[in-house]
Amino acid sequence: MSNTGKKGKPRKGTGGHGRKALEGRGPTPRAEDRHWAKDRRRRAAAEAKERAKARPQRRRPAMPDGAELVTGRNAAVEALRAQIPATTVYVAQHIEVDDRIREIVQLAAKRNIPMLEITRPELDRMVPFDTIHQGVAIKVPAYEYADPVTLLQDAISRAQVPLFVALDGVTDPRNLGAIVRSTAAFGGQGVIVPQRRSAGMTAAAWRTSAGAAARLPVALAGNLNNTIADFKRAGVFVIGLDGGGDVQLPELDLATSPLLIVVGSEGKGLSRLTAELCDAIVSIPIDSATESLNAGIATSVALYEVSRLRAAAE
Template sequence: MVKPGRPGARKTSKGKAVGSGGQGRQALEGRGPTPAAADRSWHPAGKRKAAAERLAAAKTRGGRPDAPRARPQKKPDDHEMVTGRNSVLEALRAKIPATTLYVAARIEMDDRVKEILNIANKRGLPVLEVMRPELDRITPFDSVHQGLALKVPPYEYAHPMELLDKVISSGQKPLFVALDGITDPRNLGAIIRSTAAFGGQGVIVPQRRSVGLTASAWKTSAGAAARTPVAMAPNLTQTLKSLKERGVFVLGLDGGGDVSLPGLALAKQPVVIVVGSEGKGLSRLVAETCDAIVSIPISASTESLNAGIAASVTLYEISKLRAAK
């Protein structure tokens, strides 16, 4: 009779126990001689040996050593989109080097659209008809394209001193606007527009911590950016000092300025107007560089003026004083 065993228990047969097979003797003898450093894969010498072998194998087969391939980086599309009928028309009239004109399908034709298409055809500019959802997708989200968009390459900034030389050689009296800490492209666009309207010859923006000429600035300028050059200063303070050495007076705008704008004595001199940010105003170094800090009289109920408006008022006053005999 077979006795029931424990569940899961294994019955072993009786017999001679299995020996160690000499394992004990091997343990006493040790692991043998230590491999050379070059034969140990984890050792620096072993890694160098493996790398040399891969290099030799690659040379033998005429290929390149096995190495991780870098992923090709996609170049960012740094083109800008100029949108809106007026802005696109002004850009084409000024012969801005555009690459593509996008036109919405079934666009409502008017004189501006007809002239845009006529200029584009004469220049051999590619014209693509797209559906409005596609035009919405490729244009800035905060823009109103009015069924038209113009793709233009990155803006080529002028050099401030070269701009000054060009103005002087043309016999004009320099009138520039420099931006100090302006980051809103709409302010830049408005200032460019005012500069063009009141006889200014250019706008200067610093290379760092400032807005550049983006599509939004193009839009706000209503095409004035096509006629008014924008120069980029590597260092705004040093550029202002260089302008001073060439006889240009630097006028900073600030609500607490000690010189009042109406009847400004320096208006008929070569000047550059420096506009600071609406929140922080002029930076310390720029303010110290200015020949005068000019304030615009405003109502006591108004705390300050927008940077674009302040520049416009100042440009208007200077142009009026220059025109007066």
């Protein structure tokens, strides 16, 4: 081929400068040899992780009255079935209606809970940023806690043998809900939670209580150890549940007496100061292959045994 351009005019050559480009880059390296690609991906993943850590966390704007929102169709149905004290049901406009939405509408109407239809962007702004609301949310007011000493005095005035449960470091609201349910089932008069480092009566606790929270009061103790001391001065015996207790639950002599059962956290158990205030540390005999019971189950077992021993003594 001649080195000519249009109309046969001579065309200037490249002097061989483009020859290397025409030769290509050679054969593609094997995957195990392409270490730079792995390093690049590894660096990119590490950088993305660091950016995620540095990114400011987006939180749900706090509701001015301390209320809480239960979001999602399943959660909303469960909350209304559990008699959670909802004050408003929010439903997004033009949502697809299924059996859950129909039941939400029926339960809300039965309890005369106001229902508001709002736009989806409005609902998006109300709920947590990382929450999928499925077009429905329920507003739950802040829980009104009772006073522990007042609950004790009320039980005594009604000629009841006091039976209370106090939580020491239990932070899972589902455990709290389960304990409320068990306390109500076995004749207790209330559950006591400390103001700090403890689960509170959130929507999750309400749902787990399966309606018992509507019947059994939960009291708030500013200082749990001071409250325990108040109960002891009023003639109430205090027992702590712990796997290493020196008294086996079936051998508990204090079951028929006025009683406060203190439950520690699943990981750390009872705190040292709280354990020192207890009249007895009680353990539940379990199979050696099982390390421990969680707070909710341990409390249920203890309450059942106390209830059984009291019934046998009558």
